[in-house]
Amino acid sequence: METPDAITCLSALAHEGRMEVFRLLVRAGPEGLAAGEIAQSTGALSNTLSTNLGILSRAGLVASRRDGRSIIYTAAFGRMRELLAFLMEDCCAGKPEVCAPLAAMVSQPCSAEGSAC
Amino acid sequence: METPDAITCLSALAHEGRMEVFRLLVRAGPEGLAAGEIAQSTGALSNTLSTNLGILSRAGLVASRRDGRSIIYTAAFGRMRELLAFLMEDCCAGKPEVCAPLAAMVSQPCSAEGSAC
DNA sequence: TTGACGACTCTAGAATTCTCGAAATATAGA
């Protein structure tokens, strides 16, 4: 991922409402959630939510598909991975040992103590 | 890390100039760089840079110490790790396999193909 | 075709962020 894309992704996530939406979609998994369901879960107005979904979508962090009258949004895990990889380059550039604890953490099964999952 | 702190960190990094400064400091390592050196490297005006260093500092992403007339800034690796951990919780929540490629990537030595370092 | 519904777009005002010139503060050396 190039720097301008990373900036766009970071800006998209640097907003409480959008972060909440993204986390919700991550938890929803590949099935995703309809815009209306997201609005209901978060209490956001539909037009405000639509704007924020558009920002996440333009950043590539969510994908959407139409299902009848609803539009279903899903988290774009691949894009998020790219963003994390970009940030890790910064975090441990020239200092691989710096990121080692993170790698260990994310390698653990979800049930383990200190797991990130 | 709590959500509001993560938002603050993301906002701090979601800016081309501040991202450049942060990457510079990561590469500089624990010795850090004086504000003036950063200004020279990035071409930023001293007052603008000072504002941006203040934003990074308030987010906890850089630390500073005075050395004579200079103020030396260093990247706060621990804080960056916390931020990455926070984002990983989102990325692989309930889906540990999603983050596995990242873990593999960051586990590799810096010289390896596809290494993050 | 009509009505209802779900979602998006348009628009404008409020709020925040960004940048930079000017001034202030802190330190070192003569």
Added chain:
DNA sequence: TCTATATTTCGAGAATTCTAGAGTCGTCAA
């Protein structure tokens, strides 16, 4: 003390972002 250097703080204008009301578009069912 006086001067020079390094950095921060102050203040204002420009630009961007945020939010929400109103209206529009697309889809479904009768």
